[in-house]
Amino acid sequence: MKLKDKVAVITGAASGIGKEIARTFAAEGAKVVIADLNQAAAEATAKELGGDGKALGVSMDVTNEDQVEAGMAKVISTFGRIDILVSNAGIQTVDPIVDFPFAKWKQLLSIHLDGAFLTTRAALKQMYKQGDGGSVIYMGSVHSKEASPLKAPYVTAKHGLIGLAKVVAKEGAAHKVRANVICPGFVRTPLVEKQIPEQAKELGISEDDVVKKVMLKDTVDGEFTTVEDVAAAALFFASFESNALTGQSLVVSHGWFMQ
Ligand code: NAD
Numbered sequence: 001m002k003l004k005d006k007v008a009v010i011t012g013a014a015s016g017i018g019k020e021i022a023r024t025f026a027a028e029g030a031k032v033v034i035a036d037l038n039q040a041a042a043e044a045t046a047k048e049l050g051g052d053g054k055a056l057g058v059s060m061d062v063t064n065e066d067q068v069e070a071g072m073a074k075v076i077s078t079f080g081r082i083d084i085l086v087s088n089a090g091i092q093t094v095d096p097i098v099d100f101p102f103a104k105w106k107q108l109l110s111i112h113l114d115g116a117f118l119t120t121r122a123a124l125k126q127m128y129k130q131g132d133g134g135s136v137i138y139m140g141s142v143h144s145k146e147a148s149p150l151k152a153p154y155v156t157a158k159h160g161l162i163g164l165a166k167v168v169a170k171e172g173a174a175h176k177v178r179a180n181v182i183c184p185g186f187v188r189t190p191l192v193e194k195q196i197p198e199q200a201k202e203l204g205i206s207e208d209d210v211v212k213k214v215m216l217k218d219t220v221d222g223e224f225t226t227v228e229d230v231a232a233a234a235l236f237f238a239s240f241e242s243n244a245l246t247g248q249s250l251v252v253s254h255g256w257f258m259q
Pocket residue numbers: 011012013014015016017018035036037038060061062063088089090091111139140141142183184185186187188189190191192
């Protein structure tokens with residue numbers, strides 16, 4: 001088992017990519033914390049993954065400083081330590097810049113960037129105290145490297161996470177804390193299901209064309225990336241034990257974006 005007795009906090013883990021990462025980490029022996037805005041779904045996921053002693057559901061809005069601090073304190077009082085943080089909670093909105101409501105812009109940046117900062121700060125404090133290293137993983141996107149129309153705050157936030165990861169890699173190095181970013185292509189989760197009709201409306205094309213001519217157009221094989229693909233990349237970063245692999249971003253996108 002690659003993560004035996006490691007404690008992993010995964011935000012946004014009550015659904016989609018985060019949930020599959022939690023399942024993969026648990027299968028590798030980690031104690032997993034499902035930190036999510038959706039408390040009922042977080043608790044149900046924790047139960048599904050073994051419940052008491054193995055998995056913990058924590059209600060947490062990652063944009064709220066008090067909730068992040070309280071949630072991380074609960075993790076430490078329950079499991080005694082934090083070895084891995086996966087900052088994954090996120091949303092998507094689709095609007096051209098000229099029509100973008102300021103409130104929606106701020107909400108998206110806050111979930112992706114304030115959420116990453118607040119959870120990182122709390123996790124690093126504990127990892128530094130433990131003194132035996134740790135792994136911080138940010139859920140970026142191909143949109144950490146590329147732009148698409150209609151996604152201004154999302155592209156901005158996802159680019160920003162690469163900057164944060166590089167700073168954490170530099171500051172964390174002396175404490176053996178590594179930081180890396182996973183950049184998935186389109187994965188068919190609720191976040192993507194929601195935007196297919198939204199993009200069809202904005203672009204004036206069919207939903208089928210959104211999938212084929214927008215989302216998967218530049219992949220090498222017309223395939224969606226899967227939650228399992230992304231979880232495998234997360235396991236690779238989480239279980240890599242040295243500072244040799246830090247400050248990096250890995251694109252998992254069926255070749256949509258090639259570096
Ligand atoms: P999802 O909608 O299935 O899951 C997102 C989860 O985040 C939900 O459980 C939701 O309750 C939670 N969440 C939302 N706001 C929160 C908040 N303020 N505090 C705590 N939790 C909150 O979406 P997903 O597709 O699994 O996305 C997960 C991450 O992967 C996001 O950061 C997203 O940007 C990124 N991503 C997704 C894709 C894709 O195609 N699905 C591609 C690249 C990157």
